[in-house]
Amino acid sequence: MPHHTLTITPRFYETDALGHINNASIAAWFEVARITFIESLEKQTAASSVNWILASLQIDFIAETFYGTDVIATVTDATAGNSSLTVSCEMTQGGKLTVRGKAVLVHLDTESKRPSRIPDSLREKLAAA
Amino acid sequence: MPHHTLTITPRFYETDALGHINNASIAAWFEVARITFIESLEKQTAASSVNWILASLQIDFIAETFYGTDVIATVTDATAGNSSLTVSCEMTQGGKLTVRGKAVLVHLDTESKRPSRIPDSLREKLAAA
Amino acid sequence: MPHHTLTITPRFYETDALGHINNASIAAWFEVARITFIESLEKQTAASSVNWILASLQIDFIAETFYGTDVIATVTDATAGNSSLTVSCEMTQGGKLTVRGKAVLVHLDTESKRPSRIPDSLREKLAAA
């Protein structure tokens, strides 16, 4: 079970006029969390992170996120299908759960740009993560 | 059934190094679509658009979105619960369906900042939309 | 003298916790203004807008910009050097001058990715704009 953790320091421009972090910035943070997770595995393999495309995104905003305190984003699960990878993520701020997200990525063949089977080398890293 | 439509001209900075529009920009566009939809109804009522907070977001990326062609975002459904409003949205580019989104918003009492029943005036507008 | 005009509807996520539009969003709007200006000329020529790179940016924030009222961005001047193009822009909101910007772009040769002389076809369009 993966347990990749990333610390995000909220930036002032990521706030909005409601005085909290805007949801689009949180969608962006989730991208950072899943890309750095995949990169942490692929550094050890031949695959490149740009082989992935986002198929769907689900984010639950459990509590507001604010400027001034670091956010911890944790990849809590990553399940490989044939060409798809479902990545789950939780974010906390000051120990409080703020965000729960799930993204489905599709692995692309670099040449054909079509969905292609996730390579075994990465499957092994996922299993061991 | 609501049928609010918004034209979005993709901006160059909304692309990413994959050569298409980044998913976080599409999450941001969806916010524009649902806020302008609600504002189009509330202009006719007393309520203010900042009375809403996002509880969850679901986006399916059906096809890539590119720079250079306008995107049409249509609010296809908006269903009111007690204090929640579920807004569905579809985006097309060049006639092709690219994005399907669903957002659950919660109506807040301006004073207490707690969930509060969606006012009847807005329910009537939603029913008529 | 060019007089390209663009209407920008501020988006809620472009605000920050100070309750106004964040400066980075205004930098982004300026990019939209100068790219659409150049594209409006180049559509009539062979050149592509991705032949340009930003060398410097100067923005004066004359007054705050707020959510809720359209912004008019006008390219007030565009002066060609050998390979550089200096684009000046003003933004107003509700008739009030809010932003004055100047950007220096460098025209790149598509193959070599090195600075290359702005083609005469574009110079003529600039002179006529």
Add this chain to the structure above:
Amino acid sequence: MPHHTLTITPRFYETDALGHINNASIAAWFEVARITFIESLEKQTAASSVNWILASLQIDFIAETFYGTDVIATVTDATAGNSSLTVSCEMTQGGKLTVRGKAVLVHLDTESKRPSRIPDSLREKLAAA
């Protein structure tokens, strides 16, 4: 002379279709650099970072910035006028100078929202920085 340093890990969504970091993201990074610099001083004083508004921004893009390597942003100078503060910043990536920026901030009175003299407590911190 101040020498505040910040490490920025470029995020994938900050790239654009030219394959490098978009200029608006660099404007945003500069905001992070100057705000964290001011906060690092003010933590030791009574003033709040939201007492500042941006009057002007100048950015020279010396070299392209890319995804995949950390950027070091250094506040190289901060000079106080009566109510204004001019903050200079340099960014490097892989040891190469990529960005040189200068921002003029104005100190606001929290109550009146009008320019107000930078407090002596902060001037002392600036002098000692």
